Amino acid sequence: MVEENQGLSKMIELTIDDKKVVAKEGDSILKVARENKIYIPALCYLEGVSSFGGCRVCVVEIKGSTRVFASCVTPVSEGMEVITDSERLRRYRKWAIELLLAERPHVCSVCVANGSCELQQLATELGVDHLRVEREWTNYELDLTHERFAYDPNRCILCTRCIRVCDEIEGVHTIDLMFRGKNSKVIFDLDDKWSFAESCTSCGKCSAVCPVGALYVKGKPHSEVKKKELVSFVISRRIEKTIG
Amino acid sequence: MAKVRLATVWLSGCSGCHMSFLDQDEKLLELADKVELVHSPIADIKDFPENVDITLVEGAVGNEEQLELLKKIRRRTRILIAFGDCAVNGNVTALRNILNEGRENVLKRAYVENTMFNQGVPTQIPRLTERVFALNEVVKVDFYIPGCPPPASLINYVLNEFLDGRIPVLDGKFKYG
């Protein structure tokens, strides 16, 4: 994880897409690129919490290495030459989105997040107009026990934003993963039903940061929850004011 | 010059894509100048004809009749376009795959459990496939127009590009759902 640098730190120079930029040593490539108005698509990345590096959408090339790197977790270094867009990167990003869409039954037309979904937007942006692999039709049980929130694991892309925000911002760590590989599942406490998860403070941050429609506020379009609350929440990292 | 032979087909879907096709409104007239509609649910032609240039296929494959029809369409069509989300990736139609209960139970659920009148599984319908397929799981698809439904303007753009001999570029123009 890339730690946020506190106080004065060494400044270094690097190149992103032939543009010379100055950055704080230790910052991630993605952060530096965004500060310099260079766009790199990203999905599991969430400003304000630690980076996870799982979705691989934000991959970039670094000159001198044959591999690609997730820019959200790769720190900048002096003289580094970063390439954020290439045929190869576009191909990889496309695969990442395609595999996510095929991993669980993402049916946009009946999803609460339709129109405000980051996965859907990235599919459009990266030109994923069809899936080359067979889709999975998982049948996880929905958790509608919570009074205000709902959880549909069938829409979850395992980005762990909810886990990180619950742990690092709200500070309760109600949410975590269980099982591994394709069977990984986001759970509350010890896989309790949400309403029985005693550590949950019902703050709603998890549903506010969910990039898809897996965690959502009941009876409200996801677009409303996300547009207003998420933006203000993420940018100013206000903790005291939450949804509801 | 002979007109381009266009067909549209409606498999397992809600016909919303065809509605959107009709929403091209006055542009349909321009289109009519360039194409000959040789098969469509809105024109009563029973068999799928030979030598079709472009076929828009709406809906996913849900039963064996559609499976056969789609294979026939593929053999008789130059450019096969998956038309709308159901055709592209299964969409709502494919939600029955989640049930994972076999075709008999799917029918039972629809015609017995969820109805109050005339309960009973119909016998005169084509056999359902074990699961619902997107078009590209069955045949080779040449082009995809996602959307539920795709907007009329997008349909018009894609058709006109093909008619003008270009391959349409959907860069950022489409949206699932």
Added chain:
Amino acid sequence: MKPDELRNLAQREAELRKSYRYRINVCCSSGCMPFGALKVLSAFKDAVKELGVEEECYVARTGCIGTCSIAPAVLVEPGDYLYQNVTTDKVKEIVKEHIVNGRPVKEMLYGNEAYFKKQLRIVLRNAGKIDPLRIEDYIAVGGYYALLKALTRMTPEGVIEEVALSGLKGRGGAGFLTGLKWRYVARATGSPKYVIANLDEGDPGVFANRTLAEADPHAIIEGMAIAAYAVGASKGYIYVRSEYPLAVETLKKAIEAARSMGFLGEKIFETVFSFDIELRLGAGAFVAGEETAILASIEGRRAMPRPRPPYPAHSGLWGKPTLINNVETFANVPVILLKGSEWFASIGVKNCTGTKCFSLTGKVNNPGLIEVPMGITLGEVVFEIGGGVPPGRKFKAVQVGGPSGGFLPENLLNLPIDYESLNKAGAIMGSGGIVVLDDTSCMVDTAKFFTEFCVDESCGKCVPCRAGLYKLYKILDGFTRGKGSLEDLNKVEELCEFIKEASLCGLGQTAPNPTLTTLKYFRDEYIAHIVEKKCPAGKCFKNGGGESGVE
């Protein structure tokens, strides 16, 4: 323990060993135990007593001798007479003829000399010859001398220099220069520093590390202590799978013994150096063998790898500088210090020195644990040491490097075993598994099998590995059921490239190897499956075809 005490003890033990005319080593490793090795051991003890040769013949419970095909195996010294498939009813005859009358029982001996001829045992130097549970046995053969030498006559930098000059590379699979890694940790700022020995060998069919721990645990402990001295660490962990109960038990006892002798703990050999080792058990995840996942697991978190940098050398366990090496790497270290880097560097080939342990399994006549000098060819391993495929069968392929190793065909049998050559051919050194396949194996089915293993073992963090591998498995599974088209082969290749290049850790980065190498070297089998719907080996299409295939 004082330096002199070690010398005296070693001398005493060596003399004790010499006082016996014969020594019977009964292999009691995980390979021989199921065949009744412990019963054979006690039968030998009884027989020796009964025939009155107790004074001149010592019966030892040892670790693996290396010949798993003839379990239970018994080695009689001097002369290294190896008895095969020893059962309790044969014991008396062996003792009577061999020990009492001095005539080895020829018809019970393992006649296969070729098995050992090409081997060179450095890591396994004591395996099968000492009792792993008796620390004195290890001391008798020069154990803990290297630690003594390092602590009393060498500087930490000198130790690192010696290891660096030897050219030793990490035996965990990636092949990073050990000396360089040690230097990074030594120079890193932060305290305390940690040393971790990786014994999380989760590959199917691989048992090299396990056998080493069962046969010679003190070699690992001594290697770790030397490393700790070199990098300035005071605390070590051995991360071992809980599925290895015998190895766990052996290590636990070995650590206690080393502690009671003063090779671990405060002020070792009366120097200022203090070091202790703790055992940590894994909970059965293959991915936990990845070095950053080990860190997470030891810290008590979910064993998920994290991206590097920062490397563990700078920010490892609890953010402190940490040295992680495979147990085999550590076991090499004492020998290097005693015999010198020059000697070590003379073994093997240029840029790849020393030896490597392999678990030789599959369709081969002499499966077992082998140790060979680097640079030996695959053909020598499979045909000379392994004795080739069973009679009447034809060699097809050999997989090197565990579940994510590549499959190499017959025309690559003269490939030398070193990191670079293997990588170039699409295989990896990996954990040290060599699996031989004959013509009864279907390559598509085999690729599917290993992909499925990696699907099950993916931690689920990154998309290429979690979702990509599963899709790869589904496509391969389709091939074995008559689904799929030739175009799918391109899709498979593209998907493999994505998984290989974009995955976070070594698991995903190497998992496509079986598929990629079988596609490269055995493409005709894929085509037979797809076009002719036929499996050349007769393995697939047993469950009927799929409902549809793309036309």
